[in-house]
Amino acid sequence: MEQVKENHQKPYGTVLIKAKDILDYLMKADDPPSLADMSAALSSSKPTILKILNTLDMIGFVRRDESTKRYYLGTELIPYAKKALDSFDIAKVARPFLETLRDETNETINLGIVRNDKIVLVEKLESPNSIKLESIIGGTMNMYSSAMGKALLANYSRKHLDDYLETHKLKPLTPNTITSLPKLRQNLKNIQEMGVSIDNEENQPEVLCLGASIMKAGRIYGAFSISSPKYRVNKERQSNFIRLLLNTQHAIEQTL
Structure with a gap:
């Protein structure tokens, strides 16, 4: 198996890590989660999660269903996934x-x-x-x-x-x-x-x-x-x- 290099440096921009945690949660969720679901699962406050979700929604990485107030992965992620798979x-x-x-x-x-x-x-x-x-x-x-x-x-x-x-x-x-x-x-x-x-x-x-x-x-x-x-x-x-x-x-x- 490939070895992963250890990196003990402090990451720059911890909000990026929180955003990835949200995307990971959306990817693994059996059903589209609500804001409350993500706040509880990720042990982070609703205001913090909501700010990140709003930004992800704005750039198309997340989609919010206005009728159910639940979240989905956005279609803007597809080109990135296809490019990664092509390589x-x-x-x-x-x-x-x-x-x-x-x-x-x-x-x-x-x-x-x-x-x-x-x-x-x-x-x-x-x-x-x-x-x-x-x-x-x-x-x-x-x-x-x-x-x-x-x-x-x-x-x-x-x-x-x-x-x-x-x-x-x-x-x-x-x-x-x-x-x-x-x-x-x-x-x-x-x-x-x-x-x-x-x-x-x-x-x-x-x-x-x-x-x-x-x-x-x-x-x-x-x-x-x-x-x-x-x-x-x-x-x-x-x-x-x-x-x-x-x-x-x-x-x-x-x-x-």
Whole structure:
């Protein structure tokens, strides 16, 4: 893993740190928070939080719903996110291989990385088929319910996995979402043995995803997946997808 240099200098402009705390809270919140919610969660006074929110709203980093008085991340953040994702090396390295995988499967191919215990979609190659899946670059999904997330969780150390499971409630997103810790642990063991993860309508109804991790020398770079409407994937096609996933995984990791 990359080492982070320690910096003992006092930060310039602590209001920037408070603003980041607010943006982080908005990003992680399950539901749009109110001013009172953020004040309590961030242990800061309402007037202080409100001043920062008003400034963030003014520059488009935050959006306030006037009817509900609740806050959302603003659309002005999207160009920054896209620029950051464009500069991320794994997307450049993996893209030619993912394009080949898309052409071989005729299904949607996704590439994701881990940020704040979520999978962030950094690349999406659309299926040429008429029915396409809803997801956006920069969007996030839970690790425990997605193929890419489970592919990475299966490669976590025992302590890292325990820490994740202790701090994240397994909320049902569909009737198929695994919400039992023992069942999820067993599922991750199966993924370790097979080398491929399967999201069988666990993250989105009627969608089947198969995923694989991208790793080299113990470092996790990300994961990729094949996503398809479930009705298009029979047993024979699923077996072929698994073979293609493993071949693509090997090819990408050989170039790292």
